[in-house]
Amino acid sequence: xxxxxxxxxxxTPLWRQVREHLLARIGAGEFDRHFPGELALVEEYGVxxxxxxxxxxxxxxxxxxxxxxxxxxxxxxxxxxxxxxxALHSLFAAVEAAGLAQDxxxxxxxxxxxxxxxxxxxxxxxxPLVHLERLRLAGGDPLAIxxxxxxxxxxxxxxxxxxxxxxxxxxxxxATGLRVxxxxxxxxxxxxxAAERARLRCGAGTAALSxxxxxxxxxxxxxxxxxxxxxxxxxxxxxxxxxxxxRLTGSPR
Amino acid sequence: xxxxxxxxxxxTPLWRQVREHLLARIGAGEFDRHFPGELALVEEYGVxxxxxxxxxxxxxxxxxxxxxxxxxxxxxxxxxxxxxxxALHSLFAAVEAAGLAQDxxxxxxxxxxxxxxxxxxxxxxxxPLVHLERLRLAGGDPLAIxxxxxxxxxxxxxxxxxxxxxxxxxxxxxATGLRVxxxxxxxxxxxxxAAERARLRCGAGTAALSxxxxxxxxxxxxxxxxxxxxxxxxxxxxxxxxxxxxRLTGSPR
DNA sequence: TAGCTTCAAATGTACAGACATTTGGAGGTG
DNA sequence: CACCTCCAAATGTCTGTACATTTGAAGCTA
Numbered sequence: 001x002x003x004x005x006x007x008x009x010x011x012t013p014l015w016r017q018v019r020e021h022l023l024a025r026i027g028a029g030e031f032d033r034h035f036p037g038e039l040a041l042v043e044e045y046g047v048x049x050x051x052x053x054x055x056x057x058x059x060x061x062x063x064x065x066x067x068x069x070x071x072x073x074x075x076x077x078x079x080x081x082x083x084x085x086x087a088l089h090s091l092f093a094a095v096e097a098a099g100l101a102q103d104x105x106x107x108x109x110x111x112x113x114x115x116x117x118x119x120x121x122x123x124x125x126x127x128p129l130v131h132l133e134r135l136r137l138a139g140g141d142p143l144a145i146x147x148x149x150x151x152x153x154x155x156x157x158x159x160x161x162x163x164x165x166x167x168x169x170x171x172x173x174x175a176t177g178l179r180v181x182x183x184x185x186x187x188x189x190x191x192x193x194a195a196e197r198a199r200l201r202c203g204a205g206t207a208a209l210s211x212x213x214x215x216x217x218x219x220x221x222x223x224x225x226x227x228x229x230x231x232x233x234x235x236x237x238x239x240x241x242x243x244x245x246x247r248l249t250g251s252p253r
Numbered sequence: 254x255x256x257x258x259x260x261x262x263x264x265t266p267l268w269r270q271v272r273e274h275l276l277a278r279i280g281a282g283e284f285d286r287h288f289p290g291e292l293a294l295v296e297e298y299g300v301x302x303x304x305x306x307x308x309x310x311x312x313x314x315x316x317x318x319x320x321x322x323x324x325x326x327x328x329x330x331x332x333x334x335x336x337x338x339x340a341l342h343s344l345f346a347a348v349e350a351a352g353l354a355q356d357x358x359x360x361x362x363x364x365x366x367x368x369x370x371x372x373x374x375x376x377x378x379x380x381p382l383v384h385l386e387r388l389r390l391a392g393g394d395p396l397a398i399x400x401x402x403x404x405x406x407x408x409x410x411x412x413x414x415x416x417x418x419x420x421x422x423x424x425x426x427x428a429t430g431l432r433v434x435x436x437x438x439x440x441x442x443x444x445x446x447a448a449e450r451a452r453l454r455c456g457a458g459t460a461a462l463s464x465x466x467x468x469x470x471x472x473x474x475x476x477x478x479x480x481x482x483x484x485x486x487x488x489x490x491x492x493x494x495x496x497x498x499x500r501l502t503g504s505p506r
Numbered sequence: 507t508a509g510c511t512t513c514a515a516a517t518g519t520a521c522a523g524a525c526a527t528t529t530g531g532a533g534g535t536g
Numbered sequence: 537c538a539c540c541t542c543c544a545a546a547t548g549t550c551t552g553t554a555c556a557t558t559t560g561a562a563g564c565t566a
């Protein structure tokens with residue numbers, strides 16, 4: 001039980017005060033084991049059930065708390081952070097859905113400076129960067145050449161990671177706590193160089209999708225990525241509609 | 254006043270019955286001039302105000318009706334139909350934003366049958382189709398080869414349209430009242446054929462984006478479109494984030 | 507006519523009470 | 537132990553009432 005003081009004369013409605021108070025208590029972890037029912041809250045806050053329900057309405061709607069008839073109410077599992085889905089994720093999900101096993105051959109995993117990439121990341125030209133270069137395979141066949149640069153200041157722990165089977169973003173989060181929250185992608189059609197064709201084992205008549213991506217986390221750029229995907233066997237698909245906008249196939253929800 | 258019969262013993266709650274009934278009446282245009290207040294609905298339906306408010310909650314949340322303290326309630330302006338933004342729209346918007354004038358050379362505008370396309374549209378192989386083929390120019394330079402097929406049964410009025418400067422979808426809506434509401438796109442990287450290279454006036458070392466699109470309106474496929482965009486000068490860009498998902502640059506909002 | 511007051515309409519907020527329905531566990535029974 | 541019954545807890549639904557606040561228009565006044 002918590003001593004609660006509601007301002008019954010002020011301008012903010014009671015239900016809003018209750019909601020904010022509950023949010024604070026949820027944030028403090030007070031309800032991790034048990035969330036009180038409506039009637040308990042009625043007693044605790046000294047307001048009517050209607051007021052409590054109004055306070056809970058938003059919390060229930062956005063999934064902060066879960067309430068069902070008969071069941072014990074509970075605080076929702078800490079909102080799963082949905083990884084933003086980009087063109088690459090969509091591609092790899094499609095490969096996965098096709099039942100093809102995916103793995104990678106790590107060609108480079110080192111620290112060096114690259115003035116061009118540093119500039120794109122908004123960093124000094126001499127800033128050390130972690131550079132990861134992989135050949136991605138789908139069902140044993142080359143799918144893409146994947147090059148990523150990240151600021152070494154934060155990404156240095158990645159040097160010890162095994163990137164043959166795990167995703168960059170999983171490793172990044174594990175090793176540094178960072179998650180790419182948003183960013184920008186550019187998709188263009190290019191002709192692979194002879195060297196790239198050789199590594200992708202595709203013929204001269206094959207085009208490729210070039211996907212470049214600048215990813216941000218906590219307000220700063222944290223990755224610059226350039227992926228070259230064979231155009232003869234893989235494509236991007238997307239559904240569009242007025243209601244849902246543009247959704248790459250393989251996106252959740 | 255409408256004679257309303259609510260089922261007070263059935264399984265569907267009163268507020269849901271009221272909501273559905275109101276939705277139907279809104280759809281019938283009954284409230285175009287005046288939407289009744291909560292108390293009027295209480296009287297009319299013979300339920301409590303709380304029930305009416307619950308019924309109105311969703312309608313207000315999604316903007317179907319607008320209610321503010323003191324003001325007369327009203328049915329919202331018929332939701333502006335937002336044209337779904339696809340890769341092509343995004344591309345052309347980017348060209349526009351770059352200050353380049355856009356126009357087209359119409360290479361074909363005719364009715365014929367095409368078994369392959371008809372199948373993709375879910376039609377009989379012999380179904381007549383309106384076929385429009387344009388070379389799209391940006392600032393006088395070739396940008397894309399744009400081919401569209403639409404069922405002639407609905408799209409025949411388009412044969413009289415001038416497609417040199419106007420968009421397909423504007424003409425489609427003007428001439429037939431149809432709007433593409435949703436659909437699916439596929440983006441892949443290809444190597445243009447020699448003939449296509451000649452028309453796009455690009456060299457042998459140039460790849461292209463192949464964008465195919467199946468568009469639906471009123472529950473049936475209404476367009477199959479195949480656009481080949483020069484890869485050397487144009488790219489797709491998109492912003493992604495956990496909150497907003499994947500949004501092609503040039504998208505509204 | 508400009509400005510003010512007054513008032514009806516409409517929604518927002520809040521309380522109290524009642525019954526229905528669903529769930530899960532406690533406790534008894536074979 | 538398996539199964540059943542019963543019941544407490546929790547939310548869903550519904551009614552009735554009351555007062556506060558905001559808006560816009562009608563009506564009055566200088």
